[in-house]
C-alpha cells in the first residue's frame with residue numbers, strides 16, 4: 001500500500017477527490033473531515049456516491065484526525081473566502097506532521113508571490129512539523145504552469161505568452177461561490193468580488209509571477225481588466241436562472257507588462273450560454289471549453305487541453321482534474337523537504353493508476 005490519506009471536506013472538488021482516493025490502488029483512505037453536520041458519522045463511500053462501505057467514517061473531530069497515522073491531507077475546503085479560519089487550520093495540520101496537498105487557497109499557488117501574512121505562518125508550521133504544502137488545481141494551476149512550461153520547451157524567441165481558460169460554466173453547479181464572485185446572473189449595478197481592484201492580482205497573479213520567474217524576467221507591472229456581457233432575455237442553466245439584464249458572460253485578464261507591452265497574459269472567458277458575448281474568444285467549434293496556451297514568437301506554439309468528466313461533462317472534468325492535479329502530486333510532495341512548494345519545485349507528476357487486464 002502507498003500513501004495514507006485524509007480527505008478534508010467533500011464539497012464540489014472533495015466529492016471527486018474522495019472518489020478517486022477510495023478507488024486508487026496506491027492510496028489508503030484513513031480519515032475524512034466533515035464540516036457539515038449531516039455528513040458527520042457517514043461512511044466515506046456514501047459521501048462520494050460509491051456503493052458499499054469503506055469503514056472510514058467522516059468526523060469533525062480535528063484532534064482525532066490529526067492523531068491518525070497519515071502521510072498527507074487532501075485539503076479541498078472552501079478556502080479563499082475564509083483565510084482567517086483556513087490558515088490556522090492548515091497550520092495545525094502541518095504542525096501535526098501531515099503534508100498537505102490543497103486545491104483551496106489559490107493565493108498560495110506560487111508561494112513567493114503570496115501575501116507574507118498567509119505564507120509566513122504556514123512556512124513556520126511546515127518547519128515545525130517537518131511537512132510540505134502544495135496548492136494547485138486546473139486554473140489557476142495546471143493551465144498556468146505545466147501547460148506553458150511544456151509549450152516553452154518548443155519555443156525560441158517569446159514575444160507573448162498567453163494562457164486562456166475559455167469555458168462554458170453553465171453546468172458548473174457552484175452558484176454560491178463562482179456564481180457570486182464572477183457576478184453571473186446579476187445586473188451591471190452589482191460589483192462582483194473579482195471586479196474589485198487587486199482581487200484578480202491576488203487570486204490569479206501567482207500564475208503570472210511564476211511564469212515571469214520561469215522566464216527569468218522582471219515584470220514592470222501587472223494590469224487587471226474585468227468585463228461582463230448581459231442577457232437580453234431570461235434563460236435557465238443548471239448553474240442558475242439568468243434574468244434579462246443579468247450577466248451571462250465574464251471576461252477578465254491579467255497582463256504582466258515588460259517595456260510597455262504585455263509579455264505574460266492570463267485570460268478567462270466564461271459564458272453561461274454559447275451565444276453570449278459573440279466577439280470574445282471561444283473554444284474550438286464543438287467544444288464547450290478549453291485550457292489553451294499560446295506562445296507568440298519563433299516558432300509559435302499553441303497547446304490545447306480538453307477535460308471530460310466521468311459523466312461526460314467538461315465542468316465535471318475540470319473539477320476531477322483539479323482534484324487529480326493535487327492527488328497525483330502526493331508522492332512528490334511527501335518526498336520533498338519541508339516548506340511551501342510550487343510546481344517549479346516538483347518533478348512532473350503523472351498518474352500511475354493504469355488499467356490492468
Ligand SMILES: NC(=O)c1ccc[n+]([C@@H]2O[C@H](COP(=O)([O-])OP(=O)(O)OC[C@H]3O[C@@H](n4cnc5c(N)ncnc54)[C@H](OP(=O)(O)O)[C@@H]3O)[C@@H](O)[C@H]2O)c1
Nearest residue numbers: 009010011012013034035036077078079103104137138139
Ligand atoms: N485552482 C482550481 O482550478 C480550482 C478549481 C476548483 C476549486 N478550487 C478551489 O478548491 C476549493 C474547494 O472548492 P469547492 O468548489 O469544492 O468548494 P465548495 O464545494 O463550495 O466547499 C467545499 C467544502 O468547504 C467546506 N466549507 C464550506 N463552508 C465552510 C465553513 N464556513 N466552515 C468550514 N468548512 C466550510 C464544506 O465542507 P464539508 O464537505 O466538510 O461540509 C464544503 O463542502 C476552493 O477553495 C476553490 O477555490 C480551485
